[in-house]
Amino acid sequence: MNQNDLRNIIIDKARIKYIDSGITKNITEALKNYLENDATEEEQIPLFISKPEIYRLKERLKINRPRCEECNSELQMEENVRDFAGKGYATAWICKCGRIEYSENTVKEWLEILNENR
Ligand SMILES: [Zn+2]
Numbered sequence: 721m722n723q724n725d726l727r728n729i730i731i732d733k734a735r736i737k738y739i740d741s742g743i744t745k746n747i748t749e750a751l752k753n754y755l756e757n758d759a760t761e762e763e764q765i766p767l768f769i770s771k772p773e774i775y776r777l778k779e780r781l782k783i784n785r786p787r788c789e790e791c792n793s794e795l796q797m798e799e800n801v802r803d804f805a806g807k808g809y810a811t812a813w814i815c816k817c818g819r820i821e822y823s824e825n826t827v828k829e830w831l832e833i834l835n836e837n838r
Contacts, residue, residue, distance in 0.1 A: 731752065736814065756821050790814040799827060 731751065737743075737758065745767035755764060785794045795813035801822060802808050809822040811830060825833065 725764065730759065732756070786813065788817060788819055790819055791815065791817040793820075794815065797827065797830070 731747065734750040735747065738753045739747065740746060743753070744750050757812045769796035785797070786794055787793065793815055795815050798812050798814055799810065800808065801812040803820075803822055804819045807822075809824060811823045813823070823830070
């Protein structure tokens, strides 16, 4: 299954759950709800990223992930994140220990930064 197929399936699921049930009439809103409440990690990738270039960047980024300052685990990158106050960020590094570092840097900028630091 390619990314477009998966994306269409996700849109269908979001439509059934949030539009057909009457919760919203807006597909963007439905997708946002689906993403926040229902999407698996596998499903989140095509929802966040429509450009294959960004997907490739993320794959490359996985190799160079920074580690958590507190517990030394490898951090996970999330895109289009909101903090608890509702402020939006381009990216955030999230650790399994609960530490989150929000950033204005895009995935592409992070890749450049991390490659420079190698
Ligand atoms: Zn940690």
